[in-house]
Amino acid sequence: MTRQVHHCVQKALRIVGMQECIVRYIPMDEKYKMKPALLSQQIVADQEKGLLPFMVIASAGTTDTGAIDPLEAIGEIARAKKLWFHVDAAYGGFFMLSNKLKPAFKGTELSDSIAIDPHKGLFLSYGIGAILVKNTKALYQTHHYTANYMQDAFTLEEDPSPEDLSPELTKHFRGLRMWLSLQLFGVAPFRAALEEKVLLCRYFYREIQKIGFEVGPQPDLSIVIFRYIPKSGNSNVFNQNLIEQIKQDGRFFLSSTTIDDIYWIRFAVLSFRTHLKQVQTVLKLLKEMV
Numbered sequence: 215m216t217r218q219v220h221h222c223v224q225k226a227l228r229i230v231g232m233q234e235c236i237v238r239y240i241p242m243d244e245k246y247k248m249k250p251a252l253l254s255q256q257i258v259a260d261q262e263k264g265l266l267p268f269m270v271i272a273s274a275g276t277t278d279t280g281a282i283d284p285l286e287a288i289g290e291i292a293r294a295k296k297l298w299f300h301v302d303a304a305y306g307g308f309f310m311l312s313n314k315l316k317p318a319f320k321g322t323e324l325s326d327s328i329a330i331d332p333h334k335g336l337f338l339s340y341g342i343g344a345i346l347v348k349n350t351k352a353l354y355q356t357h358h359y360t361a362n363y364m365q366d367a368f369t370l371e372e373d374p375s376p377e378d379l380s381p382e383l384t385k386h387f388r389g390l391r392m393w394l395s396l397q398l399f400g401v402a403p404f405r406a407a408l409e410e411k412v413l414l415c416r417y418f419y420r421e422i423q424k425i426g427f428e429v430g431p432q433p434d435l436s437i438v439i440f441r442y443i444p445k446s447g448n449s450n451v452f453n454q455n456l457i458e459q460i461k462q463d464g465r466f467f468l469s470s471t472t473i474d475d476i477y478w479i480r481f482a483v484l485s486f487r488t489h490l491k492q493v494q495t496v497l498k499l500l501k502e503m504v
């Protein structure tokens with residue numbers, strides 16, 4: 215994985231009792247994307263040492279900057295080396311609905327598992343994150359269990375119940391929230407909203423530079439990182455103060471992140487209520503404040 219991977223990965227490793235396994239952080243290019251050639255090199259070097267690389271994790275939209283790793287190149291390496299290929303598309307996955315954005319996700323189909331969050335990219339209610347796993351049999355073998363008191367309930371390996379495929383036994387019907395929304399509205403309004411968010415982000419990326427802000431890489435999706443470099447003084451402190459002022463104003467929530475000791479403000483557009491008017495207002499506010 216890269217250093218830009220979401221911390222859910224390290225957390226999951228700890229939960230499953232594998233926090234001692236060796237994690238390799240593959241260097242990234244200037245757009246915060248994994249360099250596939252270095253991934254290959256690392257796998258070979260580790261195998262020569264007698265280690266057992268078993269999994270590669272790529273991000274399809276990192277949380278910090280929305281960067282999409284080169285999925286196809288990574289997927290092909292994983293396949294050639296017989297490693298499990300996981301794609302964390304929690305934030306970015308649904309942008310695939312847009313025909314214009316779809317090419318950036320090429321290679322996702324090579325994955326063994328994909329995480330997606332309908333409560334992000336489909337704007338639905340919280341708590342319906344999902345994981346798609348190709349190898350149902352492996353999932354079944356991990357999660358299937360029997361109990362004496364459950365002898366009247368039965369499921370078949372060919373037609374497993376959700377209880378046989380996940381940790382939970384009694385559970386919410388979470389999928390209904392997504393299914394019903396798609397049944398009611400169809401895919402078109404979701405696709406249109408996602409395309410709107412990407413356009414808003416590109417607009418912001420262009421306009422914020424006109425006000426004199428420095429920006430991170432050209433956005434792949436709907437996140438821009440930016441900061442103001444003051445004529446004097448510490449720019450990290452300056453931008454922290456700026457965010458504080460925006461919080462005080464109360465109309466907008468801009469978050470922040472730190473990459474390589476640089477404090478960046480994050481403009482992340484992923485609410486169905488954010489439109490051009492809001493983006494123009496926040497630009498005006500930022501201009502006044504600096």
Ligand SMILES: *Cc1c(COP(=O)(O)O)cnc(C)c1O
Binds near residue numbers: 273275277331
């Ligand atoms: C948000 C996010 C997560 C965590 O998802 P939750 O729905 O907050 O649990 C994991 N990975 C990425 C890339 C994310 O953006």
